[in-house]
Every structure is written in C-alpha cells, then in structure tokens.
Amino acid sequence: MEYDTAIIGAGAAGMMCAAHLSGRTLLVDHAKAAGEKIRISGGGRCNFTNLYTDPDAFICTNPHFHKSALARYTQWDFIELVDAHKIAWHEKTLGQLFCENSAKDIIAMLHSLMAARGVELRLKSSISDLAQDDAGYSFTLETPDGAHQMRAKRLVIATGGKSIPKMGASGFAYDIAAQFGLRVTDTRPALVPFTFPDGRFAEISGVATPARVHADGPVFEEALLFTHRGLSGPAVLQASSYWTEGAPVYLNIAPDGMYEALRTQRQAAGRRNFTTELSRHLPARLVDHLAGLFDLGGNLADWSDKRLGALVDGLRQWELTPGGTEGYRTAEVTLGGINTDDLDARSMAAKAHPSLYFIGEAVDVTGWLGGYNFQWAWSSGMAAAEDLNAG
Structure with missing residues (x-):
C-alpha cells in the first residue's frame, strides 16, 4: 500500500x-x-x-x-x-x-x-x-x-x-x-489548574470571582475559581502557561473602585460590620476565608483610610506559591x-x-x-x- x-x-x-x-x-x-x-x-x-x-x-x-x-x-x-x-x-x-x-x-x-x-x-x-x-x-x-x-x-x-x-x-x-x-x-x-498540598481552599471550593492573575507573563483578567485542590478558572489556566515550579503566582481580586466605595459607605453607615460591607464586593464565603488571612474585625467606622488602603493593596497583590499543577x-x-x-x-x-x-x-x-x-x-x-x- x-x-x-x-x-x-x-x-x-x-x-x-x-x-x-x-x-x-x-x-x-x-x-x-x-x-x-x-x-x-x-x-x-x-x-x-x-x-x-x-x-x-x-x-x-x-x-x-x-x-x-x-x-x-x-x-x-x-x-x-x-x-x-x-x-x-x-x-x-x-x-x-x-x-x-x-x-x-x-x-x-x-x-x-x-x-x-x-x-x-x-x-x-x-x-x-x-x-x-x-x-x-x-x-x-x-x-x-x-x-x-x-x-x-x-x-x-x-x-x-x-x-x-x-x-x-x-x-x-x-x-x-x-x-x-x-x-x-x-x-x-499548560492551561492547567494549580494545586496546593495543604488543601487551603477546600472550604471555599466552588467559589468564583473576577480576578487579574499573572505569573511570569501577561496579566489575565477573567474568572478565578477556588477548588478543593487549589485554583482554577480561565485566568488561572492562562497564567499557568507562564508559571514555573516553585515560583509564585499573583492574584488581584479587588474590584475596581472598591476602596472608594468602602470609604463612601463608611460615611453613610459606619456602624455596619466591615465583613458584611466587604461581602457586597466579594463572595461572602471568600470574605470568610480572607478573615483568616487579614484582620477584618470591627465596624466600617473603625477602618481608617490607611487601613482600608492596606487591605485593598493586599487583595491586589495576593501572592501565592502553588505546590504544582494537576x-x-x-x-x-x-x-x-x-x-x-x-x-x-x-x-x-x-x-x-x-x-x-x-x-x-x-x-x-x-x-x-x-x-x-x-x-x-x-x-x-x-x-x-x-x-x-x-x-
């Protein structure tokens, strides 16, 4: 033949x-x-x-x-x-x-x-x-x-x-x-989810939020998904193609205008619980998880501009080091x-x-x-x- x-x-x-x-x-x-x-x-x-x-x-x-x-x-x-x-x-x-x-x-x-x-x-x-x-x-x-x-x-x-x-x-x-x-x-x-050996995101598995994600390459602005294994979603998959083992990946999960919105709301409803107000900008289960990483205690009135700015900066530059990929x-x-x-x-x-x-x-x-x-x-x-x- x-x-x-x-x-x-x-x-x-x-x-x-x-x-x-x-x-x-x-x-x-x-x-x-x-x-x-x-x-x-x-x-x-x-x-x-x-x-x-x-x-x-x-x-x-x-x-x-x-x-x-x-x-x-x-x-x-x-x-x-x-x-x-x-x-x-x-x-x-x-x-x-x-x-x-x-x-x-x-x-x-x-x-x-x-x-x-x-x-x-x-x-x-x-x-x-x-x-x-x-x-x-x-x-x-x-x-x-x-x-x-x-x-x-x-x-x-x-x-x-x-x-x-x-x-x-x-x-x-x-x-x-x-x-x-x-x-x-x-x-x-490549185009693969990240894993974390400690299962740190298991409690918020299924939570999704818009994000900007990058490793050693372009910033990708799409959805981020937390899983029982680690991180997934389009933004993460994109960044994975530029990631090398042992290197960090950077998440920006702070919506545009969140700092200004929280400052404005502080004037109108300063007695409200801060995490309740933050949940207007981020998924509630994600806010609960972040409470273990950042000090989110107190009411809105307790938060100075400096403290608000520090939190927003932290959410814009959340650095994580995956254990690997799937x-x-x-x-x-x-x-x-x-x-x-x-x-x-x-x-x-x-x-x-x-x-x-x-x-x-x-x-x-x-x-x-x-x-x-x-x-x-x-x-x-x-x-x-x-x-x-x-x-």
Whole structure:
C-alpha cells in the first residue's frame, strides 16, 4: 500500500491537513474516532478560533516562528470555511467563537472535506515501526501485528502532545523527532489548574470571582475559581502557561473602585460590620476565608483610610506559591515540543528531512486559552498541506 502522503494523528491539525491535500493520502490514528479532542472541547461546542488571534497570544522559544503560518491562514479564513458549510456559531466572550449546536459539526465538516479528497482514514490503528528508506524519499509504516505495511513519499506527524492521556495522548511525536535527529524543547502541562498540598481552599471550593492573575507573563483578567485542590478558572489556566515550579503566582481580586466605595459607605453607615460591607464586593464565603488571612474585625467606622488602603493593596497583590499543577491529566495543552529551529516556518517540514513534517500541538507553539490552539492547528495544517501540494 503506497501513498503520496501519510499523516499520523487524526486530530484537528491532522484532519485539516488531510482535508486539503491532493494525491493519495492516508490518515492513521489509534483512536476509535477522529477528532476526539474537537468533540469534547468547549463543553461540546468547540471553541474553534478567536477573533483576536495574534502572534503575541502564543508562546514559542522562537517568537517569530508561528507568524508565517498564522498570517497565511487566518481566523477569518477558517470562519469563511465554517460559514461555507453552514455551521452556525456565536461569540461567547473575548473573541472566542463556538459552534451554536455541537463540536461534531466541525468534525463532520472535516470528514466531508477529506471524503471529497479521497483520503483513506484508518482508525484503531497504531504504528509500531517507522523507517525511512536509503534514498530518503519515502517512509515505511508498520502496524504492531505486522499485518500491514504502508509506504509513503511524505510523512506528517500530527499526534499532539501529552495532555489528557486518558484520550490516548503520548510523547509519540517527540520519539519520532528524536529518531530523525530533531530536538525537542522541555515540555510541561499548560492551561492547567494549580494545586496546593495543604488543601487551603477546600472550604471555599466552588467559589468564583473576577480576578487579574499573572505569573511570569501577561496579566489575565477573567474568572478565578477556588477548588478543593487549589485554583482554577480561565485566568488561572492562562497564567499557568507562564508559571514555573516553585515560583509564585499573583492574584488581584479587588474590584475596581472598591476602596472608594468602602470609604463612601463608611460615611453613610459606619456602624455596619466591615465583613458584611466587604461581602457586597466579594463572595461572602471568600470574605470568610480572607478573615483568616487579614484582620477584618470591627465596624466600617473603625477602618481608617490607611487601613482600608492596606487591605485593598493586599487583595491586589495576593501572592501565592502553588505546590504544582494537576498535570497532563487535566492540562488542555502541552507547552514546548518539537524545536522550531529544526523546522521550516513556511512549510512545517524538518530542515534536515524535507519530506517529514510536524504540525499542531506537537510543535513548540502554545496558544492562549480561547480558541488560539485550534487556530494554530488549522494554520499549521494548512501550511504543511500547501507545501505538500506544491511538491
């Protein structure tokens, strides 16, 4: 069985690449269905891109690598594709676009495009051996039972990273990279909740509040969620991509104008209990928890401007050091991956092996929460497809 192109990994990037290839294409995946991460994403509605996709919303050791692919196939291009297939969608918040009905609409669209191209899809099939022939122009793929041997002129690796291993995620792409002499940057879970070994937030598990959160990177202003394990919510997941083990994370949970509002209320109702008034600005259970960290005793009239200012400053610069994260088990993506210095930014091909391509999450390009990583899958998949078609 010979093919022009073989793609290993039927996720977002692999399906996108296959859907736009000419020639005889084989798409292989060990899962029982293609696009499983698409199916579960966005609560089953797939946050398929972001209106504000920009290179600055991605983390990469080489901050320029991803610019080419993102510029040549943009969020507007994918939206046009979605519209052409009459998939209804809506903007939720911060430019995040979701399917109106189901993530399965995106999967069905990709299946339709692949069918039109005559792509051969092999599911529940794993590859045990991969070799390149002496001429360096074709690859041989063999299944574990030895029953099937397939040859391809070009090979695309689209198997993702290590996040969510229960869905079959593994370091397969990194093993293939090493086999062919490509480097892999350090990998770790990203877009993942923080954990604290002492269970310090167990008593307020389920409490959510708007916050500004940052580690060693941008400040993210979204929801913060306290859990029995630690901290979660969009703001925390975003900050986790910039966090390193042992480093602090900073929370700002003081609403804008809280200091001025408390001063004003002190004049109108100074005899009221301070924690009661603070609960007008923050969740009551969170205020109870904060009472164990700050001296919140007394009535409003007992609080001087200096004391109020000190509390607000403390809530704006709440420094915490997580014990770790929940790991790949719940991480939405893997940070790090195939070293981009070993890849061509326009084609996604390995510089030392022009017939070998790496796309999607396997590459050292990680987007923010909110559709950015799907856009990288579409853009990098298209970059590889365009180069393969040109060849």
